[in-house]
Amino acid sequence: MNNSSSTLPQHSWRVPKHFKLILLCSIVLLVVCAAASLMLGSRGVGFSEMMDGLFRPEIDSYEANIVRKRISRTVFSLCCGAALGVSGALMQSVTRNPIADPSILGVNTGAALFVVSGMAFLNIGSAEPSIWLALAGAGGTAIFVYGIGSMGRGGATPIKLVLAGAATSAALSSLVAAIMLPRAYVMDQFRFWQVGSVGAGSWSAVATIGPFLIAGLLIAIVTAPALNALALGDEAAAGLGVRTGVLRIMAAFAGVILCGATTALSGPIGFVGLLATHVMRLILGPDLRYVIPMSAISGALILTISDVCGRVIGSPGELEVGVVTAFIGAPILILLAIRSKVRSL
Amino acid sequence: MNNETISIIRQGRNSRRRRWVLITALLAVLAFALCCAMLLLGNTIYSIDEVIRALLGEQIKGASFAVNTIRLPRMLAGLFAGFAFGIAGYTFQTMLRNPLANPNVIGITSGSSAAAVFCITVLHASGAVVSAASIVAGLATVTVMYILSRGKSFSIGRLILVGIGIQAMLDAVISYLILISSSKDIPAAMRWLGGSLNGSQLHELQPLVIAVLVLSPILIGLGKHLNLLELGEHSATSLGMNTDKTRMMLILISVFIIAIATAATGPIAFVSFLAGPIANRLVGRGGSNIVPAGLVGVNLVLAADLIGQFAFETRFPVGIITGMLGAPYLIYLLIRMNQKGAL
Numbered sequence: 001m002n003n004s005s006s007t008l009p010q011h012s013w014r015v016p017k018h019f020k021l022i023l024l025c026s027i028v029l030l031v032v033c034a035a036a037s038l039m040l041g042s043r044g045v046g047f048s049e050m051m052d053g054l055f056r057p058e059i060d061s062y063e064a065n066i067v068r069k070r071i072s073r074t075v076f077s078l079c080c081g082a083a084l085g086v087s088g089a090l091m092q093s094v095t096r097n098p099i100a101d102p103s104i105l106g107v108n109t110g111a112a113l114f115v116v117s118g119m120a121f122l123n124i125g126s127a128e129p130s131i132w133l134a135l136a137g138a139g140g141t142a143i144f145v146y147g148i149g150s151m152g153r154g155g156a157t158p159i160k161l162v163l164a165g166a167a168t169s170a171a172l173s174s175l176v177a178a179i180m181l182p183r184a185y186v187m188d189q190f191r192f193w194q195v196g197s198v199g200a201g202s203w204s205a206v207a208t209i210g211p212f213l214i215a216g217l218l219i220a221i222v223t224a225p226a227l228n229a230l231a232l233g234d235e236a237a238a239g240l241g242v243r244t245g246v247l248r249i250m251a252a253f254a255g256v257i258l259c260g261a262t263t264a265l266s267g268p269i270g271f272v273g274l275l276a277t278h279v280m281r282l283i284l285g286p287d288l289r290y291v292i293p294m295s296a297i298s299g300a301l302i303l304t305i306s307d308v309c310g311r312v313i314g315s316p317g318e319l320e321v322g323v324v325t326a327f328i329g330a331p332i333l334i335l336l337a338i339r340s341k342v343r344s345l
Numbered sequence: 346m347n348n349e350t351i352s353i354i355r356q357g358r359n360s361r362r363r364r365w366v367l368i369t370a371l372l373a374v375l376a377f378a379l380c381c382a383m384l385l386l387g388n389t390i391y392s393i394d395e396v397i398r399a400l401l402g403e404q405i406k407g408a409s410f411a412v413n414t415i416r417l418p419r420m421l422a423g424l425f426a427g428f429a430f431g432i433a434g435y436t437f438q439t440m441l442r443n444p445l446a447n448p449n450v451i452g453i454t455s456g457s458s459a460a461a462v463f464c465i466t467v468l469h470a471s472g473a474v475v476s477a478a479s480i481v482a483g484l485a486t487v488t489v490m491y492i493l494s495r496g497k498s499f500s501i502g503r504l505i506l507v508g509i510g511i512q513a514m515l516d517a518v519i520s521y522l523i524l525i526s527s528s529k530d531i532p533a534a535m536r537w538l539g540g541s542l543n544g545s546q547l548h549e550l551q552p553l554v555i556a557v558l559v560l561s562p563i564l565i566g567l568g569k570h571l572n573l574l575e576l577g578e579h580s581a582t583s584l585g586m587n588t589d590k591t592r593m594m595l596i597l598i599s600v601f602i603i604a605i606a607t608a609a610t611g612p613i614a615f616v617s618f619l620a621g622p623i624a625n626r627l628v629g630r631g632g633s634n635i636v637p638a639g640l641v642g643v644n645l646v647l648a649a650d651l652i653g654q655f656a657f658e659t660r661f662p663v664g665i666i667t668g669m670l671g672a673p674y675l676i677y678l679l680i681r682m683n684q685k686g687a688l
Contacts, residue, residue, distance in 0.1 A: 160683060167679050168676065177539050195520040196520075327514055333513070337502075338493060338503065
């Protein structure tokens with residue numbers, strides 16, 4: 001992305017400059033990051049002990065066991081980050097809006113409302129059954145917000161969408177508060193979910209999110225070329241033979257299941273999608289066939305780095321990753337708002 | 346312009362003025378009635394005679410305590426905070442020419458909330474410390490917001506986006522503070538977040554009462570500047586107005602007043618958002634509706650508090666009720682604005 005926000009895709013099938021190098025770098029970074037996530041935390045672990053924990057199951061030292069405990073959390077955070085990154089890329093392309101992100105569009109609050117209702121009225125305490133509730137909430141809210149934001153002249157402009165998202169979020173959170181307030185037990189569960197954390201990442205959580213991640217990624221990769229055309233505008237895309245309605249629904253569906261599933265398991269984690277996609281567009285240019293898969297990698301990187309930072313900063317406890325991403329992501333949103341031209345808002 | 350046109354214009358103006366006076370008077374009467382209801386109703390219902398004698402300082406068994414220590418502070422808190430939220434919200438909405446650009450939606454109150462929750466859960470402070478911290482934090486939030494969104498020329502879109510970004514950070518802080526706090530502090534902090542009149546005490550209301558009495562006349566006096574600003578940046582400038590200076594003053598005063606009210610009662614959800622549009626709908630556009638907006642705010646807070654106290658099995662704090670009333674209206678307003686292409 002050369003200038004700040006809205007660049008049209010160039011009509012060439014050229015591979016972005018240094019793509020292989022970038023891919024290699026990000027994979028190396030990913031490995032380094034995963035290693036850091038295994039080694040760092042309130043109790044640091046050395047490199048050789050990490051290798052012991054990973055590859056030599058016969059060793060039963062304290063450090064090796066810490067590493068083994070951290071494996072599932074690391075995998076879970078990589079999965080969530082990837083899902084959020086792709087979700088952000090999809091939502092930004094579907095809405096043709098550089099600042100779309102599940103947290104900004106209020107989708108997280110929708111999921112939160114349904115999860116709280118599940119806790120309060122259906123006695124659902126654990127994560128796995130509530131994933132469907134979160135998906136329903138996320139999907140419903142996404143449709144609602146997009147519906148409101150795209151009414152009237154000019155379609156879904158960024159500012160209209162953001163306001164619709166913020167307003168819906170405010171509305172839903174007062175419902176959340178009303179459900180929660182008379183029920184102390186719900187409030188006690190909910191406050192741990194609300195802050196957004198990958199600390200509960202277990203293998204069963206990975207197994208739950210896995211199918212959603214794979215399905216969402218597949219849809220995203222399949223729709224990416226058509227989404228490139230959509231970036232030219234609806235008429236132009238239709239002229240190029242794209243069925244814009246079907247495309248939008250498919251891509252939005254993928255975006256919603258990705259962020260809904262993540263939100264159900266880890267709580268609302270904001271701004272990862274926003275950041276991941278913008279970083280990749282900055283490096284790779286606007287071609288979504290590259291940006292979307294790479295957003296998965298950058299999302300995984302961002303979330304895992306944030307998680308490690310939170311663990312190191314918050315030691316001996318931990319600073320939940322949702323707090324860390326908000327503090328990294330919100331300034332980026334502000335920066336985008338300051339730098340982009342008023343007219344494009 | 347011939348005489349007929351002039352007389353039509355004059356007639357219109359007169360009828361608008363009559364309507365303004367009528368509606369404002371009705372709102373004031375309603376507010377008074379609600380104030381009385383706040384004093385009369387409760388677990389025990391005392392007669393008007395008893396309530397008046399208790400207020401005048403006579404010692405009546407039971408009634409004195411209930412009226413003077415519980416109901417009167419609660420009523421005063423609702424009265425002054427409602428007025429403050431009403432006029433400040435109206436000022437923001439009119440100045441930024443957008444009913445959505447309001448302290449609740451763009452997150453000016455979240456600075457005050459975060460500071461207050463910090464004081465309650467981490468410092469275990471109460472009373473004046475919480476008030477002072479939330480006022481300072483509210484002013485700091487809006488200053489940062491204003492500086493960041495200034496740019497070459499003022500843009501509402503930018504202000505809203507910056508506000509939402511800052512709000513996201515502050516909300517993360519609040520969630521985290523609530524997470525790490527001990528269970529016994531949570532109800533206080535949570536209730537505080539949604540806004541509540543519970544546990545208002547007379548001596549804690551002093552800053553709010555003084556601020557409203559001093560600042561609201563100024564804000565009302567600035568009403569005509571507000572109407573010029575509503576015409577738009579260029580028109581206001583060409584009518585000889587220093588828009589930046591006026592806007593700065595309006596923002597400062599309304600933030601101050603809203604932060605003090607927030608410190609006393611918590612950010613009672615959606616009152617500052619609802620009051621302006623309701624007042625405009627009742628009175629009609631044209632003049633400054635800042636006084637009716639304040640009165641609508643009072644009526645909303647008091648009525649919602651009465652509903653919250655008596656309508657359900659659980660006693661809900663006032664913020665939950667206004668939230669439930671305000672949320673659908675917010676969505677409705679958004680839909681209408683978008684259909685008209687006002688955004």
